[in-house]
Amino acid sequence: MDADRGRRRDRVRRRRIASPPHARLTFRRLFAPGSLELANLSAVSEPPQLPAVHEAYLPREHALHRPRHGKRQLTALVSALVFFATPTLLWVVGVRPSEIENHKLAGFPSLGEGFGFFTNLPKWATDQLSFRAGAINAANGISEGVFGEAAPLDQGSASSSGPIPAPPLQQPGAPNTGPSVPSGPGSSQAGYRKVVQGSDGWLYYGYDSEAKCTPAQDIDTTMKRIDELRAAVEASGRKFVFVVTPDKTTMVPQFLPASYPGKECSQAASPNDWYKITTEGHSLDLRPQLAAEAARVGHPIYAPNDTHWRDEGGLVLTRALAETIKPGATATWKSAPDGQYDAVADLPLLLGQTGVKSNTRYDLRPDGVTDRAGEFVGSIDQPVHRSTAPIVGTVDQPTLVYGDSFSLASSRYLEAAFTNLTYLAYSTDKTPQSQAVDLFVNSHVVVLQAVERNVAGGLVPFTDEGFISAVKTALAQHPIR
Template sequence: MSEPPQLPAVHEAYLPREHALHRPRHGKRQLTALVAALLFFMTPALLWVFGVRPGEIENHKLAGFPSLGDGFGFFTGLPDWATDQLSFRAGAIDAAGAVSRGVFGEEPPLDQGSAANAGPIPAPPQSPSAPKSGPTLPGTSQAGYRNVVQGADGWLYYGYDAEAKCSPAQDVDTTMKKVEELRAAVEASGRKFVFVVTPDKSTMVPQFLPASYPGKECSQAAAPNDWYKITTEGHSLDLRPALAAAAARVGKPIYAPNDTHWRDEGGLVLARALVDKLQPGTTDTWRSAPSSQYDAIADLPLLLGKSGVKKTNTMYTLRPDGFTDRATEFIGNIDQPVHRTAAPLPGTIGRRTLVYGDSFSLASSRYLDAAFTNLTYLAYSTDKTTQAQAVDQFVNSQVVVLQAVERNVSGGLVPFTDEGFIKNVKAKLAQHPIR
C-alpha cells in the first residue's frame, strides 16, 4: 500500500483559516511588545547616562535591580525597581496632584491600600511600624485603611491612628497586663517606674478630621475604652489635659497640620509631667519662654510621595532653676543608647534615668535634657540594639520611663510586652537590686 503524498512544509500562518492547525502571525504585536520591553529596561539606563538621577521622594531607599538568583522573585521585583528608577516620578506625582485638585477638587488618592499599588503612581510603602492595609472595616462602606487621612484645611492624619484601634495585633487588656508586670519587676528591684502614653494627633486635634474615612466608626468607639484601660489598669500619666491647656495658652493646636508629632509645647508638657511625677513640686521653679522658630521636614507628606515639605515650630528655653537655660539640641536617632549628662541644678532630676521610648521622645529630647542631669534614651522598637543590651540599660538606671505613642499601645505594637523580654528584665534586675 502506497503512502499518501507528503504535503510541502507550510508555516501554520499560511494554512487555510478553517484548518485546525492554523495560527495567525503576531509579528506586529510581537514587535510592539519587544519595543515596550526595551523601553522598560533602557529608559532608566539612558537617563542615568545623561546625568538624570532618580531621587528618594519617599521614606524608603530606592529599590535595586532584582537578582536572577531570586527565581520568580526576579519578575515580581521588576515593577518596584522600574517605579523607583523613574527619574521623573516626583514630577508625575506633582502633576497627578495638580490634575486631581484642579479637576476633582481633592488630593490624589496615593495613600490608599493595595488597590492603589496597581496604578502607574503607586502609594508609598507604609511605615515599618504599621501593619499592612486590612480588609473593609466593620461599619463602613469604604474598603481598606489609608496611610494618610486627608482632613480639612490641609490637615493630614496618620491612618494607623484609626487602624490600630480597629485591628489591634494585641488587645489593650493584654498590653496593660504586661506593662504592669514590667512595672512590678522594675519597682521590686528598688527602681522607679513611670509609664506615659503620648496621645495621637487624631485624639488631641480631631476637629480637622474628614466627615468620613476608613476606620472612623470603630476607632472612635474603641478609643474611650482604650484610654480608660491605659490610665487605670496601666497607670499611665494622662497628658491630655495638660496638652489641651498648652494648646489653649498658645492659641493653636500643638500638633503640626502636616506631621504626626506634637510641636515643642508637647515636649515641655512631657518633661514637666515626668519631673512632677518623680519629685512633686520640683517644677515650681521652672521658667520657659519662646526663643526662635525653626523648620523641619514633615513626615506625613513623605507618605504621599512629596519630599521637602516642612513644618514650622517654635523653640523654647527651659530654665529649671529659673535662671539657667538648659535646653539642648534635639536628638536625631535613638536606635542605639544615647547618653546625656549635665551638672546638677535645682529643678532637675539627678537620678540615672532611662527613657525607653519612640519618636515622641526624640521630639521632646531638647526639653527632657533640660529636666534630667543623667539621661539615657533608647528606642523600644529598634533592631540595632540587642535585647540583652536593652536590658542592661534597665539595670544601669535608677528610674525607668516607658514612653509609647497611643497608636502603638492600642494596636499592640509594643515589643516591651514580649514575654521573653520581661523575663530577662526580671532576672537581671533581681540580680542587681538598688538598696
C-alpha cells in the same frame, strides 16, 4: 519420496506465477550479490517528507498551529528597552530622581537575590522615575479639578520596611535632625487610608483610627502585660513610669472630615481605651496639660501636616516626667521661645508628596539660668546615651527612655532635664533583646513611652511574654537596694 519433491516444485511454481515479473526483477536487483541498491534500501522504504512549514502557516484546525506574535513581541522588546534605558539616559543628562516618599530610593536588585531580583525590580523602576513627583501633582490636580478631592494615592498595603526618619530642612539655628515619621504601620486593611484629609489642609494619620478598630491585641491584655513589666521593674528597686502620648486625632479632632474610614468604631473605642490606659495601666495622662498649653500659645500643639506634636508637646512631656520622677524638680524651670525652624512634614510623604512644618524652638533652663536644651536625636533604633553635669532642677538618676518617635520629637528637651539619659526604640530590629534587657538593668529609672495608636492597636513589643520574662529574671539578679 519422488512424490514429495514433485509437490514442492508445484508450490514454488505457483508462487512465481502469483508474483508479477517486475516484482521478481526488483527483488533480484535489490538483493543480488554486490548490488549498490542494497545500500539504499532505507531510502526506498521511507515515505517522502513534506517541506518545513512555520507553525503559524498550518491550518487553524491543526494541533500544532500557533498564531504569530511578531507585533506584540516587538512592543514588549521596545518597552523593556525603555524600562531599563530611560533612567540611565536621564541620569547621563543630569536628571536625578528624588526621595518623595518615606523610604530611601531602591537600588537595582542583585542577581544573587534569586527570584527576589524580579520581585524587587518594580520597586527600583518606580523609584527611578525622575518625573514621578510631577506626575503625582498632576494626578492630584486633575482629581481635585474633576472630582473635588485629592487622588487616592495613599491606598494599598504597607511596605515591610517601615518609615524612615525625616530630616529637617537646614535653616539657621535649626537642629541637625528632626522627628521621624509616624510610629506604626501603614494601612493594610481594606477601606482604610494611610492619610485622612481633613478641612483647611489638615492631614491625619489613618492608623490612628484603624488601630482602635482592628487591634492586633486587645487593650485588656496590653494593660495586664504592662502591669507585669511594672511589677518586675519596681520589685528590683527601680522606678517605672508609663506614659502614653495622645494621637493627633485625639487632641485636634476639629479638623477631621465629617466621614472617614474607621470613624464610628474608633470614636466608640477611644473612651474605653483611655480609661484602661490611665486606670489599669497607670499611665501619665498628658491630655489636660497639652490642651492647656495649646490654649496658652494660641494654636494646636500638633502641626497640620504632621502626626507629631510641635516643640510645646515635647516640653509638656519633659516637665511631666521630671515632676513624676523627682517631685518639685521643675519649680526652678524657665523656658522661652528661641527662634523658628522648618522641618520635613511626615504625612505628605505618605502621599508621595513633600511638605514643610514650622516649629517654634525653645530653650530650657532647669536652674532658671543655664540653657540645657540640646539637639534632636536622629534615631534610637540603637541605644543613644546623653550625659551632662547635674545642676539644680535636673534628674540625675540613670534613666532609660524606652520609646518611639515621640521620644525623638521631645529629645531636645529631655536632654535638658535628664543628666544621665539613654534612649532606645521598643520597635527596633537593630538592637537584640539581650541588649535592651541590659539597658533595663543599668538604669535606675525606666520610662516606657508609647503613642496612643500603638497601645490601642496592641503594637507594643514590650508586652511580649518572652521579653517580660527576660527583664524580670535579669532585674531580679541585679536589684537596687
